[in-house]
Amino acid sequence: DWVMGDYIAEAVEHIRQQVGDDEVILGLSGGVDSSVAAALIHRAIGDQLTCVFVDHGLLRLNEGDMVMEMFARNLGVKVIRVDAANTFMSQLAGVADPEAKRKIIGKEFVEIFQAESGKIQNAKWLAQGTIYPDVIESAGKGKKGAHTIKSHHNVGGLPEDMHLKLLEPLRELFKDEVRELGVALGLPREMVYRHPFPGPGLGVRILGEVKAEFASLLQRADAIFIDELRSNFDEISGKSWYDLTSQAFAVFLPVKSVGVMGDGRTYEYVVALRAVQTQDFMTAHWAHLPHELLGKVSNRIINEVRGINRVVYDISGKPPATIEWE
Ligand code: XMP
Numbered sequence: 001d002w003v004m005g006d007y008i009a010e011a012v013e014h015i016r017q018q019v020g021d022d023e024v025i026l027g028l029s030g031g032v033d034s035s036v037a038a039a040l041i042h043r044a045i046g047d048q049l050t051c052v053f054v055d056h057g058l059l060r061l062n063e064g065d066m067v068m069e070m071f072a073r074n075l076g077v078k079v080i081r082v083d084a085a086n087t088f089m090s091q092l093a094g095v096a097d098p099e100a101k102r103k104i105i106g107k108e109f110v111e112i113f114q115a116e117s118g119k120i121q122n123a124k125w126l127a128q129g130t131i132y133p134d135v136i137e138s139a140g141k142g143k144k145g146a147h148t149i150k151s152h153h154n155v156g157g158l159p160e161d162m163h164l165k166l167l168e169p170l171r172e173l174f175k176d177e178v179r180e181l182g183v184a185l186g187l188p189r190e191m192v193y194r195h196p197f198p199g200p201g202l203g204v205r206i207l208g209e210v211k212a213e214f215a216s217l218l219q220r221a222d223a224i225f226i227d228e229l230r231s232n233f234d235e236i237s238g239k240s241w242y243d244l245t246s247q248a249f250a251v252f253l254p255v256k257s258v259g260v261m262g263d264g265r266t267y268e269y270v271v272a273l274r275a276v277q278t279q280d281f282m283t284a285h286w287a288h289l290p291h292e293l294l295g296k297v298s299n300r301i302i303n304e305v306r307g308i309n310r311v312v313y314d315i316s317g318k319p320p321a322t323i324e325w326e
Contacts, residue, residue: 004181008181008184011169012040012043012044013044015040015045018167019044019125019167022048022122022125023123024041024050024127025123025126025164027126027128028051028079029199030064030067033130035071035192036185037129037170038129039077039182039185039186042075043185049127050078050120050123052080052116053068053079053082054112054113054116055083055084055085056085056088056105056108057085058085058105058202059202060197060219060226061220061222064081067079067081070191080116087108091108092104092209093209096209098326101203101326102151102203105203124165125166126164127168129168130170130171131170131171132174133174179192179193195245195246195247196281202215202218202252204324204326205252205325206251207252207253208254214254215252217252218250222249224301226242228300229293232290232293232296241275241289241290245275245277246279246281246284247274247281247284247323248287249275250271250274251273251314253270257270257310259302259309259310266309269308269309271311272325273297273312273314274323274325276323284318285317286314294313
């Protein structure tokens with residue numbers, strides 16, 4: 001609409017004035033905020049923007065290719081993709097503690113991002129998809145009595161010693177405004193209205209030690225769950241179960257249990273399904289998904305993902321459970 005059109009024109013003008021002829025780097029994660037920031041900045045300064053996309057191998061199924069397709073191919077954005085799955089896997093080998101895993105992933109991420117950005121000549125700006133709620137949240141950090149339950153990391157966090165100026169064109173926007181802006185800039189609605197995905201990715205959805213084999217099983221199970229949520233609709237509201245839940249995903253449990261398949265005995269891993277409804281992610285209810293839908297998802301996962309022979313549904317609220325399992 002015209003209001004959004006005006007907003008884009010103004011934002012584009014502002015970015016051009018700020019940046020001039022300088023080069024800008026942006027850490028693209030595939031998430032909504034960094035994606036919309038990239039699309040907006042690209043609209044303003046085109047090839048003066050270079051995005052660095054560090055793929056830690058713990059993204060959703062085919063996510064890396066989808067990011068490249070959308071930005072590099074469709075929008076013509078310069079994107080450097082760093083396939084760092086092996087590096088991350090070897091750093092994570094033998095590490096089972098959730099906080100230790102988060103720290104390793106965060107640190108490795110910053111190091112790789114910094115190394116790649118260092119190769120971009122004459123970069124003067126680091127662009128970030130910081131939105132208004134992030135600004136408020138970090139203003140409240142470090143206050144007495146505040147304690148960390150989980151050390152959140154957002155991919156693309158500013159490495160302090162990069163000596164770059166910060167470009168944050170979404171700083172004044174709320175999430176729903178960022179989404180509308182994204183659609184107006186030509187990003188697919190489906191992408192812009194996606195459930196949130198944590199920075200450490202599947203690293204906190206594979207309980208205990210992370211292994212490439214587990215990541216692959218989990219990616220496939222999760223994709224089936226999301227596919228069914230998107231293609232099944234609530235009869236009363238007419239909305240898809242994907243849109244009726246705030247966040248939904250599969251969790252890999254490194255536990256084996258006995259099953260039967262054909263005339264054989266199986267001894268394979270377990271996947272838990274998690275789906276929640278929430279306004280602010282501080283508290284959440286488990287989603288009352290229809291049993292037929294859960295049944296369909298379970299059958300598909302067990303039939304299509306060899307290595308998983310049992311699916312369970314998480315019926316814990318937050319609190320006392322958190323949304324993620326780690
Ligand atoms: P929890 O598990 O604490 O999660 O109930 C609340 C919300 O935060 C997301 N989450 C993260 N997001 N980096 C992120 O960007 C992180 O390290 C991280 N850890 C959890 C989680 O997916 C949920 O939406």
